[in-house]
Amino acid sequence: MDKVRRVISVIVANEAQVLARVSGLFAGRGYNIDSLTVAPIPGSNFSHMTIVTRGNRRVIEQIVKQLHKLIPTFKVIEHEEMVEKEMVLIKFSIESPIAEIQALCQAYNGNIVNAGPDMFIAMAADEAGRIAHFIDAVERYQPVEIVRSGVVAMER
Amino acid sequence: MKMSGAQMVCEAIIAEGVDTVFGYPGGAIMNVYDEIYKQNAFRHILTRHEQAAVHAADGYARATGRVGVAMVTSGPGFTNAVTGLATAYMDSVPLVVISGQVPLSLIGTDGFQEVDAVGISRPCTKHNYLVHSIEDLPRILKEAFYIARSGRPGPVLVDIPKDITGEIGEFVYPDHVDLPTYKPRYKGNDRQIKKAVEAIVNAKKPLLYLGGGVVLSNAHESIRALAEMGQIPAVETLMARGVMGAKNPLLIGMLGMHGSYAANMAMSETDLIIALGARFDDRVTGKLSEFARYADIIHVDIDPANIGKLVDVDYPIVGDVKTVVDKMLPMLEKKVDPDRYQVWRDILARYDELHPLTYNDCDETIKPQWVIERLGQLLGEKAVITSDVGQHQMWAAQFYPFDRPRQWINSGGLGTMGYGFPAALGAQMGQPDKIVVNITGDGSILMNVQELVTAAENKLPVINVILNNHFLGMVRQWQTFFYDKRYSETDLSFQPDWKLLAEACGGAGFDVTTKEEFDAAMEAAIAGGKVTFVNVAVDRFENVLPMVPAGGALYNMLLEHKEQCDG
Structure with missing residues (x-):
């Protein structure tokens, strides 16, 4: 069976241990995590986790079911029609051509977000695949540091 | 009503209708044991190892269908309980295990007898809790019992820091559980x-x-x-x-x-x-x-x-x-x-x-399958049978005439050697009118043999029938079939004196080498009314058959039984 990439949202009770339960489930059962983000849902006792994973059909089905089986899990959404965004921060030396990099950022919903005497930081926010393209595109400016946020997603 | 966390634990146990708790005290759980001392509503059985306490609660749960309860202290008390939790988890047995923990202020400091109990038990419990506040304790206890028994049952751990069992709080035991995230489906589409x-x-x-x-x-x-x-x-x-x-x-x-x-x-x-x-x-x-x-x-x-x-x-x-x-x-x-x-x-x-399920019986040497068949004839539906793990377990499952569910209690999923004897103690507590027999091997019985003392002390007349082939039989069988008869570390020729061992702990022992001796030993064991070892010398090289080699197709079975009688 072919491996596919899947974005899964998990709505969980915002309580101690819950992240460990989810990440432990993936580790213990040998499932892959490409990225995992988590933050509280405003005005509720729940948190929203977005997990990007890959596996064949049976594995994905098991991931969804096993996540659902955790006691603090309220809902599991296997995304199909979604808006998906990821952010990246990239640090460059102040010697780098800032105007060129800024133009690239803007093509990927970003900008220059900080500058200091020795460096500046560029940001882009886009689909995960496009973020990868952006990182490739700025590679020739020899970035000093790259931090990706992991994906957040919302079903349309 | 105001009371201490320790009292709350006892009140919850009473409210859940639990009549027996299995456990072992220690520093971090002492507040609870102090309350156990003061009450008469449930009985506490002191096992001689925490693993046995959890297996006993498990055997009690499987024999009765009720939730089993075990209690242990922090650190090594808890880690000893892990095998019991994993055993119950794999076989979906409803348990609530209460563990003591170091005080909240010491958590994370590598305190004496501190271990991350919820971290360690997460993959082998249905759910677990570390209690952070006395206000949460009544709700958590209620949820623990509910989660253990509902849906697909399983073990739940409640880890309680010592300062919380010592603290005074308001106790109202909830009459129902409201978990928006946990709704087992019973009805079927x-x-x-x-x-x-x-x-x-x-x-x-x-x-x-x-x-x-x-x-x-x-x-x-x-x-x-x-x-x-x-x-x-x-x-x-x-x-x-x-x-x-x-x-x-x-x-x-x-x-x-x-x-x-x-x-x-x-x-x-x-x-x-x-x-x-x-x-x-x-x-x-x-x-x-x-x-x-x-x-x-x-x-x-x-x-x-x-x-x-x-x-x-x-x-x-x-x-x-x-x-x-x-x-x-x-x-x-x-x-x-x-x-x-x-x-x-x-x-x-x-x-x-x-190809009926069969074996070649023999008069000179006792065949292990004969022992099981004979037990079936002697005890039939009167007995509850527990077992350890290995050849004896498979022969018991093959040849004992089980007539009803909950008559057969064994560690199927995890395959835990040392399960049978403590589980038999739990089963005996839950089914006091039944004859409880643990069918075991000379390998398995030594894991948790200390429970002879628990059995003798509490007058639990569990009969351990040891199918003794002086081997770790199932591993030996694989070595025979798949490792060219290289019997690496499976020869158990050096043995204790089983009769003396049982007697030393307050039980009875019988060494059996003939069929007549077996019948006599069983009769004496049943009449004796105390924990017993019936040590049966069986054919050393008997194999469990049929056998589907691991990874092979189900229809490709090894079927041939050996003909000879070589003990």
């Missing part, structure tokens, strides 16, 4: 159930595949009625022995790695598997690509994650086995034609004639 009934009516070779979930669901009467109504043959897993009843003509036998020829062939040739509370474990299916190639599958399970995990299912039904089968019965009654499956039943009867 009516449309799917209807389709499944159609599939049974239209099948030519239907087969009931019964698992441990049937026992947990107390569904055996409904299932016997279903089988009877359609004259549908049934196979049982290791965990479902007793569901159909040994004398039931529709019971083909146990299937799997050491299942009978007819049962495994039934599974290989059926055109419709009716899987009830079973989970297609690798010891049952053999090589998956060769498993039940001609079959559509109905799968009824309360745990959705079990459905479609290993095999594709045509009629998935998430629900409680008993509830779903009870819905099927009236639908099936109008439509099913038992004659339709006559040819199928004849085929299976023929398979059973061809």
Whole structure:
């Protein structure tokens, strides 16, 4: 069976241990995590986790079911029609051509977000695949540091 | 009402109707033990090892269907309990285990006897809690019992820091549980159930595949009625022995790695598997690509994650086995034609004639299978049988005539050596009128042999029948078949004096080398009314057969029994 990439949202009770339960489930059962983000849902006792994973059909089905089986899990959404965004921060030396990099950022919903005497930081926010393209595109400016946020997603 | 956290633990245990708690005290749990000392509502059995406390609670739960409760201290007390938790988790046994923890202020400081109990137990509990505040304690205790027994049952750990058991708080035990995130589904989808009934009516070779979930669901009467109504043959897993009843003509036998020829062939040739509370474990299916190639599958399970995990299912039904089968019965009654499956039943009867479950008995040396058969003749339905893990376990499952569910208690999923004896103590507490026999081996019994003392102290007359082949028999069997007879570290020729060992701890012991001695020993053991070792010298090189080599197809079984009598 072919491996596919899947974005899964998990709505969980915002309580101690819950992240460990989810990440432990993936580790213990040998499932892959490409990225995992988590933050509280405003005005509720729940948190929203977005997990990007890959596996064949049976594995994905098991991931969804096993996540659902955790006691603090309220809902599991296997995304199909979604808006998906990821952010990246990239640090460059102040010697780098800032105007060129800024133009690239803007093509990927970003900008220059900080500058200091020795460096500046560029940001882009886009689909995960496009973020990868952006990182490739700025590679020739020899970035000093790259931090990706992991994906957040919302079903349309 | 104001009370300490320790009192709350006792009050919750009483409110849940628990009459017996198994445990072992220590520093971090002492507040609770102080309250146990002051009360008379439930009994506490002091085992001599925390692992045994959890297994005993587990045996109690399996024998009675109630939630078992065990109590341990922090650190090593808890880590000793982990094997018990994992054993119960794999076999879906409802347990609540209370562990002490170092005070909140010391958590994370590598305090004395501190270990991350919730971290360690997360993968081997259904759910676990570290109590952070006395306000949460009544709710958590209530939830723990509810989660343990509802849905697919399982063990729940409640880890309580010592300062919380010592603190005073308001106690109101909730009368119901409201967990928006946990809603087990019992009813089963009516449309799917209807389709499944159609599939049974239209099948030519239907087969009931019964698992441990049937026992947990107390569904055996409904299932016997279903089988009877359609004259549908049934196979049982290791965990479902007793569901159909040994004398039931529709019971083909146990299937799997050491299942009978007819049962495994039934599974290989059926055109419709009716899987009830079973989970297609690798010891049952053999090589998956060769498993039940001609079959559509109905799968009824309360745990959705079990459905479609290993095999594709045509009629998935998430629900409680008993509830779903009870819905099927009236639908099936109008439509099913038992004659339709006559040819199928004849085929299976023929398979059973061809290769019945058997062994070559011998007069000079006792065959282990004979011991089990003899036990069955002597005790039959009067006994509750527990077992450890290995050859003796398989022979017990093959040859004992189990008549009812909860008569057979063993560690099927985790395969825990050392389970049988403490589980037997728990079973005896839960079923005081029954004769409880632990069928064990000379390897397994030494893991938790210290429980002789617990048994003697509490006058629990558990009879341990040791099938003694001076080997770690099952590993030896694999070495014979697959490792060119290199018996690496499986020779147990150096042995304790079993009779003396039992006597030293306040029990009785019998060494048996002939069939007559066995009968006499059993008679004396039953009459003696105290914990007993019946040490039976059996054929050293007897193998458990049939055997499906690991990873092989279910229909490829080793069947030949050795002829000679060499002890």
